[in-house]
Amino acid sequence: MGKVILEEHIDRPCRVCSGTTFRIRPSDGRRVCYQCMKSQQKRYRDERGGKQKMKNWQQKNREHLREYQNTYYNFKERNGVTAKRLRERTPVWADKKEIMKFYANRPEGYHVDHIIPLNGKTVSGLHVIENLQYLPAEKNLRKSNKF
Numbered sequence: 001m002g003k004v005i006l007e008e009h010i011d012r013p014c015r016v017c018s019g020t021t022f023r024i025r026p027s028d029g030r031r032v033c034y035q036c037m038k039s040q041q042k043r044y045r046d047e048r049g050g051k052q053k054m055k056n057w058q059q060k061n062r063e064h065l066r067e068y069q070n071t072y073y074n075f076k077e078r079n080g081v082t083a084k085r086l087r088e089r090t091p092v093w094a095d096k097k098e099i100m101k102f103y104a105n106r107p108e109g110y111h112v113d114h115i116i117p118l119n120g121k122t123v124s125g126l127h128v129i130e131n132l133q134y135l136p137a138e139k140n141l142r143k144s145n146k147f
Contacts, residue, residue, distance in 0.1 A: 089118045090127040098129045110134045117145035 013020050014033035021034040058065060090096070103112055113135040116125030125131045125147075135143070 085118055086127050089124070094126070094128045099127070099132070102129060102132055107134060109137060111137050111140040113140045113143065116147055120145050120147050123147060 017035050019033050019035040022031045023034050106112055113133050114125050115131050115133055
């Protein structure tokens, strides 16, 4: 999608509202009065039911939205970034089998948490068994990457 350009034209005001700020539409290059365009959009939203209508549609089409988000946001790629960070933070001397056992023995409702976060603001930890702990899911999500 092209960039929308705002331009000032004091010599030729808008015929409808006498405004002087125009937008150039990327689709066809036409000049459109910014103030008139905003008021038309507001009227359109108000006439059609606005935010409430969109909220109702989202609630009815939850599965469709979830499927779209999974394909659009490509969660596999994001998980790849996390896996890469783990590989980078795992030293050669780390006992990988012990770490795998720690993850496998995780109690239900708990997360495996790094005591010193792998990507902290002030300090970054390592992906080693001494830096792992079990935390309830709610507590771990609240902790985020704080130390």
